[in-house]
Amino acid sequence: MPQTVMVVDDDADIVDLTRLVLxxxxxxxxxxxxxxxxxxxxxxxxxxLILLDVNMPEMDGWQLLKxxxxxxxxxxxxVAMFSVKxxxxxxxxGLQDGAYDYIPKPFSYEELLGRVRRIFESLGQAQGDV
Amino acid sequence: xxxxxxxxxxxxxxxxxxxxxxTGFLRLKGALFDKVTDLYAYSxxxxxxxxxxxxxxxxxxxxxxxxxxxxxxxxxxxxxDRFLAGVAALLRALKGRDLPRTSILALESxxxxxxxxxxxxxxxxxxxxxxxxxxxxxxLTRHLEARxxxxxxxxxxxxxxxxxxxxxxxxxxxxxxxxxxxxxxRDARLMTLRHVDRLxxxxxxxxxxxxxxxxxxxxxxxxxxxxxxxxxxxxxxxxGPANTVYEVPEALFSSTKVARVRVELDALCRREAVRxxxxxxxxxxxxxxxxxxxxxxxxxxxEDLCSMLQEVALLPRNLVLExxxxxxxQDFEVFGRELDRLRRQGFLVAIDDVGTGYSSLQxxxxxxxxxxxxxxxxxxxxxxxxxxxxxxxxxxxxxARIGAQVIAEGIEIEEEYRALxxxxxxxxxxxxxxxxxxxxxxxxxxxxxxx
Numbered sequence: 001m002p003q004t005v006m007v008v009d010d011d012a013d014i015v016d017l018t019r020l021v022l023x024x025x026x027x028x029x030x031x032x033x034x035x036x037x038x039x040x041x042x043x044x045x046x047x048x049l050i051l052l053d054v055n056m057p058e059m060d061g062w063q064l065l066k067x068x069x070x071x072x073x074x075x076x077x078x079v080a081m082f083s084v085k086x087x088x089x090x091x092x093x094g095l096q097d098g099a100y101d102y103i104p105k106p107f108s109y110e111e112l113l114g115r116v117r118r119i120f121e122s123l124g125q126a127q128g129d130v
Numbered sequence: 131x132x133x134x135x136x137x138x139x140x141x142x143x144x145x146x147x148x149x150x151x152x153t154g155f156l157r158l159k160g161a162l163f164d165k166v167t168d169l170y171a172y173s174x175x176x177x178x179x180x181x182x183x184x185x186x187x188x189x190x191x192x193x194x195x196x197x198x199x200x201x202x203x204x205x206x207x208x209x210x211d212r213f214l215a216g217v218a219a220l221l222r223a224l225k226g227r228d229l230p231r232t233s234i235l236a237l238e239s240x241x242x243x244x245x246x247x248x249x250x251x252x253x254x255x256x257x258x259x260x261x262x263x264x265x266x267x268x269x270l271t272r273h274l275e276a277r278x279x280x281x282x283x284x285x286x287x288x289x290x291x292x293x294x295x296x297x298x299x300x301x302x303x304x305x306x307x308x309x310x311x312x313x314x315x316r317d318a319r320l321m322t323l324r325h326v327d328r329l330x331x332x333x334x335x336x337x338x339x340x341x342x343x344x345x346x347x348x349x350x351x352x353x354x355x356x357x358x359x360x361x362x363x364x365x366x367x368x369x370g371p372a373n374t375v376y377e378v379p380e381a382l383f384s385s386t387k388v389a390r391v392r393v394e395l396d397a398l399c400r401r402e403a404v405r406x407x408x409x410x411x412x413x414x415x416x417x418x419x420x421x422x423x424x425x426x427x428x429x430x431x432x433e434d435l436c437s438m439l440q441e442v443a444l445l446p447r448n449l450v451l452e453x454x455x456x457x458x459x460q461d462f463e464v465f466g467r468e469l470d471r472l473r474r475q476g477f478l479v480a481i482d483d484v485g486t487g488y489s490s491l492q493x494x495x496x497x498x499x500x501x502x503x504x505x506x507x508x509x510x511x512x513x514x515x516x517x518x519x520x521x522x523x524x525x526x527x528x529x530a531r532i533g534a535q536v537i538a539e540g541i542e543i544e545e546e547y548r549a550l551x552x553x554x555x556x557x558x559x560x561x562x563x564x565x566x567x568x569x570x571x572x573x574x575x576x577x578x579x580x581x
Contacts, residue, residue, distance in 0.1 A: 039153050066160035067153075088491055091521050096207060098165075101516040122516060 035059030206507025295321030363415030366403035446476030506540020
């Protein structure tokens with residue numbers, strides 16, 4: 001069974017690129033174009049990882065992250081934040097709000113795929129630890 | 131309202147509608163729920179409390195931790211999160227024992243440090259009396275005291291202070307319930323403030339005595355070149371009188387907000403650190419903590435620091451002045467000028483607590499330090515956090531660009547040490563290598579050959 005990655009981003013180009021790269025890497029990709037759409041989709045999908053964009057209209061990534069972390073159905077799904085801003089304080093905010101990793105934009109194919117692989121690897125290790 | 135509309139209201143919600151409702155609920159929960167303590171802000175309970183207060187006395191007990199910000203700034207947000215979660219668990223455990231089973235726990239505000247216990251009746255179910263309320267508060271105090279002494283950091287720092295206040299919610303039906311509730315909490319807070327005031331007075335008096343008698347000692351903690359397993363320098367850490375709250379430096383400094391006293395204390399710590407460094411290996415660096423406000427003061431280095439260095443046979447280039455990132459620097463221009471002046475005299479500069487998020491990488495770059503000291507909150511469990519590893523990577527990149535060496539602080543376990551080495555960090559400091567001790571402690575572990 002391939003691992004499912006959910007990509008939440010309002011930027012069509014980023015969505016297409018990530019889908020291409022991740023599907024090429026053997027992952028199943030589910031897309032949501034906004035925070036509310038992501039919450040809808042999460043009703044009947046449980047991805048192994050959520051890649052979440054910070055800057056989105058309506059509900060930004062931080063808001064969605066907060067919601068995901070107070071909902072008992074989604075609290076355990078690891079979230080990696082996408083952002084063009086790679087300021088230290090953004091990363092710390094992600095850490096404090098329960099994000100698992102941080103992916104700076106723009107990224108190259110190899111970077112993204114390597115990053116996602118590394119996340120699944122370290123998640124596997126963490127489970128192995130228990 | 132027409133009958134049709136009524137029927138429509140009763141129609142079950144469509145999946146899309148119920149999802150919208152759920153999203154709305156989750157948004158609200160995100161704002162009013164504190165996931166650290168698993169408690170809601172008290173306003174969520176207003177309706178239930180109003181029903182409980184119907185014809186019966188309702189009281190509130192407030193537990194506040196006035197020094198929590200100091201703990202957080204010394205040990206990082208994860209430590210204070212764990213602490214708050216522990217307090218919440220303790221309060222839950224007391225329900226049905228020292229607190230009536232029907233008590234309601236809440237927070238004064240999300241991410242705040244004020245815990246509220248609403249007490250609607252006595253432990254036996256009868257109407258609550260003032261004596262019983264005082265009894266509840268007293269037993270809470272007792273349990274908290276025991277808990278503070280047993281806390282994980284109790285070995286390294288004095289127990290965290292707390293204040294308990296209590297008050298009845300006014301039964302006056304002419305006033306709106308929510309406002310009476312709010313007033314009740316304010317009354318309880320007034321009681322805690324009196325306690326906090328007394329505490330601050332005690333602290334200032336204690337501090338004055340320390341300044342008068344110079345009852346400070348200096349401990350030194352090795353900073354290790356992890357590529358070679360050699361000590362490259364020592365950080366000087368001031369200790370107040372043993373077994374007092376002033377034993378740890380952050381408690382010393384937090385006991386006064388008076389600028390003049392802080393500057394005086396800062397200078398005293400520095401003088402003692404240099405004076406006690408007799409016999410210091412001139413091939414190593416001595417790291418000294420400095421408040422940004424004193425460092426930016428003209429004449430900082432003239433405060434006979436240079437002549438004291440001569441006395442212990444050290445040169446300015448042996449000295450690394452650590453500036454904390456935590457206190458924001460008010461006037462960058464003046465600060466930068468003073469820093470340049472110190473540099474011209476040969477002193478080195480380190481930015482301390484990097485990664486606590488106060489200053490941006492931009493500010494760090496502008497200050498052109500010789501060392502970046504990565505805060506222990508980023509080092510703690512770094513082997514389990516990709517974000518922390520990512521942060522350290524970006525700090526290393528900044529360091530390489532501006533020619534600053536990166537030092538990781540607070541390394542406690544081997545896994546952290548290994549993860550930092552994998553990231554490419556060269557220098558490290560922490561209990562894993564050696565605890566701070568009188569001059570000059572060797573390495574416990576991590577010395578040449580043992581890694």
